[in-house]
Amino acid sequence: MIKMVEFWQNKIPLSAVIFEIVTTLFLLMVTIFLWRKYVERKKRPVFILGMNFTFLTAGLTVDMIGRCIGYFTYPNTDYLLVSYTDFTTLLNYAILAIANCFVIIFIDEVFLHKGTNFTLPFGILNGLVIGLIIPALRLWTTDTRFGLLRDKIGEVVVFAVVSLATYGMLAFFAIREGVLNDEKLPKVGFHLIGTFGVCLVLMFLSFAGDTFIIQIVPSFSQGYSPFFYIGFSLSMIGIGLCYLGYLMPTWFKNLIT
Amino acid sequence: MIQSVYIISRNGMPIVAVGKDEKTQEFTEVALFSGILSAIQTAMQEIDVGVPKFVDTKKFEIFIEIEDEFAVALVKESKDEEERDFMHEITAEILNKLNEKYDDLSDYNMLSESQVQDIRSIISKLIQKGEKELSKRKATKIASDSFW
Numbered sequence: 453m454i455k456m457v458e459f460w461q462n463k464i465p466l467s468a469v470i471f472e473i474v475t476t477l478f479l480l481m482v483t484i485f486l487w488r489k490y491v492e493r494k495k496r497p498v499f500i501l502g503m504n505f506t507f508l509t510a511g512l513t514v515d516m517i518g519r520c521i522g523y524f525t526y527p528n529t530d531y532l533l534v535s536y537t538d539f540t541t542l543l544n545y546a547i548l549a550i551a552n553c554f555v556i557i558f559i560d561e562v563f564l565h566k567g568t569n570f571t572l573p574f575g576i577l578n579g580l581v582i583g584l585i586i587p588a589l590r591l592w593t594t595d596t597r598f599g600l601l602r603d604k605i606g607e608v609v610v611f612a613v614v615s616l617a618t619y620g621m622l623a624f625f626a627i628r629e630g631v632l633n634d635e636k637l638p639k640v641g642f643h644l645i646g647t648f649g650v651c652l653v654l655m656f657l658s659f660a661g662d663t664f665i666i667q668i669v670p671s672f673s674q675g676y677s678p679f680f681y682i683g684f685s686l687s688m689i690g691i692g693l694c695y696l697g698y699l700m701p702t703w704f705k706n707l708i709t
Numbered sequence: 710m711i712q713s714v715y716i717i718s719r720n721g722m723p724i725v726a727v728g729k730d731e732k733t734q735e736f737t738e739v740a741l742f743s744g745i746l747s748a749i750q751t752a753m754q755e756i757d758v759g760v761p762k763f764v765d766t767k768k769f770e771i772f773i774e775i776e777d778e779f780a781v782a783l784v785k786e787s788k789d790e791e792e793r794d795f796m797h798e799i800t801a802e803i804l805n806k807l808n809e810k811y812d813d814l815s816d817y818n819m820l821s822e823s824q825v826q827d828i829r830s831i832i833s834k835l836i837q838k839g840e841k842e843l844s845k846r847k848a849t850k851i852a853s854d855s856f857w
Contacts, residue, residue, distance in 0.1 A: 497851055562855075563844070565847070625848075633845060635849070637853070638849045641857055642849075642852070699856065705857070
């Protein structure tokens with residue numbers, strides 16, 4: 453018998469689990485393709501992007517594992533009493549902060565060429581995000597009930613702002629490069645990379661919207677508002693654009709040219 | 710990265726200098742640069758090896774375009790052989806633009822303050838255009854080599 457509790461409650465819907473598993477698999481596929489490209493070409497930008505995607509995949513996998521454990525551990529109860537997702541989501545954010553560093557290095561390597569003057573401040577900001585999240589993760593080990601993620605909204609906001617700035621810059625520089633270009637292939641490629649950045653910006657906004665709306669709208673108080681699904685849908689579109697923009701398969705190249 | 714552009718009269722006197730930092734535009738700096746460049750040109754003409762259009766130092770590359778009355782010298786920081794043709798194009802474009810607009814650019818004293826400002830603005834715009842094009846070419850090349 454589950455006792456109704458005063459603290460935050462949550463129940464993971466199957467749809468959320470499916471969305472996250474599918475996104476993780478897509479991301480894993482693109483990551484593998486990227487590393488294959490690195491083996492073929494041995495180029496530094498591909499290595500940096502490979503590292504970025506490896507950390508993105510690692511973060512999302514951690515988040516997915518938490519959601520799966522949450523879903524499969526308590527399939528027959530109304531509410532979860534242990535917030536696996538609170539822990540794994542925060543851990544995911546810490547891993548994504550590392551991924552952000554590689555995006556910044558990638559922007560510098562391809563577009564800006566300013567070196568540590570540009571990359572170091574962003575590295576420090578992402579280090580700050582990780583530094584803020586680690587105490588929250590330690591807190592979870594002493595109290596595993598739901599509510600940690602909602603209590604740590606400040607840390608989540610800092611992470612979201614840094615990530616928005618990171619992918620916003622990728623979008624800006626890539627789209628600007630696409631606009632400046634006259635050749636078809638780079639024009640399309642840069643626009644796709646830029647749109648991938650836009651998708652990730654919108655994804656972070658959607659997840660921020662989800663975190664916000666579940667606190668103010670009673671019908672979503674158990675979590676998983678439409679913003680959650682919009683966020684994952686955007687990330688899936690982004691991964692598709694990323695596959696076409698970065699990896700550009702032969703059939704797509706033929707289509708453009 | 711384009712460091713500076715110098716407009717120099719044929720006898721080696723500086724006319725206008727547009728640069729990234731204040732130091733580049735200081736009179737002594739400009740006069741020294743113009744003098745050295747003019748001396749190199751004269752010396753090379755004297756020994757009959759022709760007028761240099763490109764000078765390579767340890768830190769910079771200098772692209773030179775010469776007209777009857779004046780010369781344009783563009784100083785660029787980084788060294789990328791593939792960018793050299795484009796830098797020659799930009800230097801020539803500066804020369805042509807100024808040549809089209811001004812009948813006589815042989816002496817700084819013959820220019821009014823507004824004309825000097827106009828020349829500076831023409832050069833600055835072309836430097837910006839060059840920088841944008843350089844960045845575009847570099848990013849496109851990196852992305853093409855790495856991914857496409």
